Amino acid sequence: MNTVAVYAKLIGAQIRSQTSYRRSFVIDMISQAAVTVFEVVAIVVLFNVTHSLGGFSFKQTILISGLALTGFRIGDLVAGGLNSLSSYVRLGQLDALLVRPLSSLGQLIVNTLEVKVIGSLLQAAVVLAIALRINDISWTPLKVVVLIGSIASAGVSISAVFVAGSSLTFWFIDAQQVSNAFTFGGRDFTSYPITVYGSAFRVVFAYVVPFAFVAYYPVLTLLDRPDPLGMPSWFGYCSPLAAAVLATAAALLWRTGIRHYRGTGS
Amino acid sequence: MCGLRPVPDRVRLARRIGVVFGQRSQLWWDLPLRESFALLRHIYRVPAAEHAQRLKNYVDLLDVGPLLDTPVRQLSLGQRMRSEVTAALLHAPEVLFLDEPTIGLDVVSKEAVRSALAALAATGEVTVVLTTHDLDDIERLCRRLVVIDHGRVMHDGTLEELHRAYGSRRRVIVELDGPYGRLEVPSATVDRIEAEGRRQTLSFSPSDTTAAAVIGAVAAAAPLRDLQVAEPDIDEVVRRLYTTPSGVPSGTPLGESLEG
Numbered sequence: 001m002n003t004v005a006v007y008a009k010l011i012g013a014q015i016r017s018q019t020s021y022r023r024s025f026v027i028d029m030i031s032q033a034a035v036t037v038f039e040v041v042a043i044v045v046l047f048n049v050t051h052s053l054g055g056f057s058f059k060q061t062i063l064i065s066g067l068a069l070t071g072f073r074i075g076d077l078v079a080g081g082l083n084s085l086s087s088y089v090r091l092g093q094l095d096a097l098l099v100r101p102l103s104s105l106g107q108l109i110v111n112t113l114e115v116k117v118i119g120s121l122l123q124a125a126v127v128l129a130i131a132l133r134i135n136d137i138s139w140t141p142l143k144v145v146v147l148i149g150s151i152a153s154a155g156v157s158i159s160a161v162f163v164a165g166s167s168l169t170f171w172f173i174d175a176q177q178v179s180n181a182f183t184f185g186g187r188d189f190t191s192y193p194i195t196v197y198g199s200a201f202r203v204v205f206a207y208v209v210p211f212a213f214v215a216y217y218p219v220l221t222l223l224d225r226p227d228p229l230g231m232p233s234w235f236g237y238c239s240p241l242a243a244a245v246l247a248t249a250a251a252l253l254w255r256t257g258i259r260h261y262r263g264t265g266s
Numbered sequence: 267m268c269g270l271r272p273v274p275d276r277v278r279l280a281r282r283i284g285v286v287f288g289q290r291s292q293l294w295w296d297l298p299l300r301e302s303f304a305l306l307r308h309i310y311r312v313p314a315a316e317h318a319q320r321l322k323n324y325v326d327l328l329d330v331g332p333l334l335d336t337p338v339r340q341l342s343l344g345q346r347m348r349s350e351v352t353a354a355l356l357h358a359p360e361v362l363f364l365d366e367p368t369i370g371l372d373v374v375s376k377e378a379v380r381s382a383l384a385a386l387a388a389t390g391e392v393t394v395v396l397t398t399h400d401l402d403d404i405e406r407l408c409r410r411l412v413v414i415d416h417g418r419v420m421h422d423g424t425l426e427e428l429h430r431a432y433g434s435r436r437r438v439i440v441e442l443d444g445p446y447g448r449l450e451v452p453s454a455t456v457d458r459i460e461a462e463g464r465r466q467t468l469s470f471s472p473s474d475t476t477a478a479a480v481i482g483a484v485a486a487a488a489p490l491r492d493l494q495v496a497e498p499d500i501d502e503v504v505r506r507l508y509t510t511p512s513g514v515p516s517g518t519p520l521g522e523s524l525e526g
Contacts, residue, residue: 018296
């Protein structure tokens with residue numbers, strides 16, 4: 001029995017637990033799905049007052065948003081539950097996980113998995129599918145790889161941000177707001193062309209934290225559009241690299257944090 | 267612990283110990299108890315046959331058989347605690363740690379958990395270590411007792427050694443036929459006189475005299491009708507231990523003394 005199979009069993013148990021309250025599960029799923037609708041409505045409203053956003057048309061912006069939101073929802077599904085780490089720490093439930101022979105992060109991700117997020121992931125995927133359809137993309141096999149790779153990378157990047165944000169809990173029990181700034185803030189940042197942001201802000205959130213690779217650069221590649229900011233065209237293929245950097249940084253932060261953890265003594 | 271360092275070797279160590287938290291569950295709240303046991307088998311990678319055998323043994327020993335198909339959230343606290351202990355044993359740990367296993371339980375459930383633990387300790391298969399504020403747990407279960415105050419070990423030894431070290435006094439309560447004055451018994455003091463001297467409580471230190479000598483002296487002097495010998499009260503001892511004025515902490519720092 002390998003580790004993957006153990007986690008599969010644990011995820012199965014989690015799904016059975018959450019669906020055991022059938023009615024509340026259905027309601028949660030529907031209300032979760034509504035969230036994505038509002039995110040898209042915001043963009044529609046913006047384009048009612050302008051025809052171009054930082055040099056990008058409505059269709060192109062929706063493609064950026066569709067990819068960013070899909071990535072965000074994958075990350076949210078995988079690691080969004082880590083937001084409850086502070087209550088795990090406060091109630092001492094983390095100790096109960098640490099005495100088991102599995103990774104602390106892996107167990108927490110499984111235990112805080114919220115199956116209902118699938119509702120909003122599906123919606124985001126529909127938005128992305130529509131955006132891919134309405135944009136004039138000349139498809140090549142390489143672009144299919146770029147699309148799939150960038151969806152996966154976006155999911156990994158956002159998961160990493162959730163992990164890094166929740167790691168702060170090990171030092172500051174109430175670090176939730178700081179964490180939200182990067183997770184939900186990251187979602188909003190990546191949903192628009194980075195050309196709309198001021199240059200200092202953009203340097204920090206597009207390149208230092210490599211959020212530009214979540215949606216912006218892969219979309220430029222799909223559209224065969226040169227970067228108005230003058231970056232080389234191979235940036236569009238760098239999403240997996242950016243995701244790997246973020247994931248490594250998050251893993252290091254988590255590892256340092258969990259070793260720093262001493263329990264609340266409750 | 268077990269020759270491993272708790273933080274860097276956490277995963278390897280976790281396979282060799284079992285832990286029960288009084289106030290946090292290790293079980294899957296919304297699933298039948300049986301499923302929690304099955305999931306733990308996968309987590310600890312116990313071969314199916316071994317697991318089934320152990321489960322059968324411990325289910326009998328801890329009397330959780332009738333609970334197996336009940337969702338954990340519907341178990342009473344006492345039932346849940348016995349289930350938690352079963353869960354912690356299924357990977358055959360060398361040491362079982364229990365953090366306040368009887369906290370919040372009613373008298374009957376407490377007794378059920380205690381006798382289950384006593385039966386478990388008697389099997390000799392696992393070392394049982396428990397922390398508790400319930401002194402009855404200690405009197406009932408513990409061979410070795412460590413008292414910790416502010417991270418310092420105040421006592422490490424048997425219960426009897428604790429009584430000896432802190433001058434516990436045993437008590438004899440005598441009932442006499444008719445009113446009687448204050449009894450005079452060598453090496454014992456009369457602590458309490460009730461019902462005009464019909465009932466008197468004497469205490470003595472085991473190092474000075476014996477219960478037999480005290481009773482003999484009472485029987486020789488007065489019309490003895492009934493008597494009762496009370497063991498030293500551990501509550502009393504612990505209270506004295508904690509209130510001992512200690513400007514300089516007298517205990518050994520924790521961790522240096524608990525090896526072995």
